[in-house]
Amino acid sequence: MKRSLWYILTALILASLALAGCAPSAEKITVATDATWPPFEYVDPTTQEIIGFDIDLIKAIAENQGLEIEIVNVPWDSLLAGMAQCQYDIAISAMTITEERKQSFNFSDPYFAAGQIVTVQASNTDIKSKNDLAGKTVGVQLGTTGDIEAQKIAGATVKNYDDIGLAFQDLINGQIDAVIADNPLALGYVGKNPDKLKVVGEVFTDEYYGIAVCKNKTELLEKINAGLAAVKAQGLLEELTQKWIVGGQ
Numbered sequence: 001m002k003r004s005l006w007y008i009l010t011a012l013i014l015a016s017l018a019l020a021g022c023a024p025s026a027e028k029i030t031v032a033t034d035a036t037w038p039p040f041e042y043v044d045p046t047t048q049e050i051i052g053f054d055i056d057l058i059k060a061i062a063e064n065q066g067l068e069i070e071i072v073n074v075p076w077d078s079l080l081a082g083m084a085q086c087q088y089d090i091a092i093s094a095m096t097i098t099e100e101r102k103q104s105f106n107f108s109d110p111y112f113a114a115g116q117i118v119t120v121q122a123s124n125t126d127i128k129s130k131n132d133l134a135g136k137t138v139g140v141q142l143g144t145t146g147d148i149e150a151q152k153i154a155g156a157t158v159k160n161y162d163d164i165g166l167a168f169q170d171l172i173n174g175q176i177d178a179v180i181a182d183n184p185l186a187l188g189y190v191g192k193n194p195d196k197l198k199v200v201g202e203v204f205t206d207e208y209y210g211i212a213v214c215k216n217k218t219e220l221l222e223k224i225n226a227g228l229a230a231v232k233a234q235g236l237l238e239e240l241t242q243k244w245i246v247g248g249q
Contacts, residue, residue: 029067029069029089030089032082032090036165037141037185040054053244056236056243057231060236065227076093076142079091080101080104089213090212095210098145105213106215106218109225111228116146116180117186118179118201119178119198121174121197121198128200133178137156137158138156138157138159138179140179146181147160168189
């Protein structure tokens with residue numbers, strides 16, 4: 001009796017293992033981000049987790065499309081190079097869609113409208129817009145659209161940073177005159193340091209963030225766009241804007 005029961009149990013275990021092996025598993029996707037760009041992606045100082053607008057968004061898209069994701073934190077220049085070489089499947093990092101970047105990787109549909117703006121010390125009265133930056137030292141994050149725009153300003157000295165937070169810290173300390181960065185990012189730093197920083201002038205570029213996808217993964221691009229459309233329809237982008245940008249300030 002015991003021997004028969006043992007055979008039955010063994011058969012049941014083997015059958016369950018076989019079924020588990022046949023069950024479809026979620027596709028695992030490597031997601032690169034440069035977690036130095038609050039409120040879109042940054043490392044929580046308490047939990048050491050990567051959090052932010054973009055992180056919530058890509059997790060929602062992945063859930064909608066049945067994708068298993070692994071988020072990796074890499075420096076901005078390494079992120080761009082890695083995406084061009086398909087070392088990562090996708091990247092979400094407050095990345096502006098540009099024609100130059102489209103040569104190296106694909107982009108999802110846009111998910112956020114942004115633009116460049118100038119931030120100065122709260123006590124500054126000389127700089128009222130980007131037109132007043134000649135002869136000034138301007139901090140930017142290397143390789144960003146802020147860097148590209150700053151290079152166009154005649155007479156400005158551009159100082160590059162690997163971490164935009166260091167540029168804002170130098171601005172607070174008076175080591176540079178201004179920072180050019182994405183409007184929501186700048187407003188986030190001003191919101192946390194209202195007695196030390198302010199934005200001046202108007203947003204002077206029209207930019208849209210997109211999710212970068214490896215060039216040879218067209219099916220993955222379709223899934224990302226489908227998931228993005230679905231969470232947009234659910235009102236998630238408005239929720240994230242309220243949570244991370246409006247409420248975050």
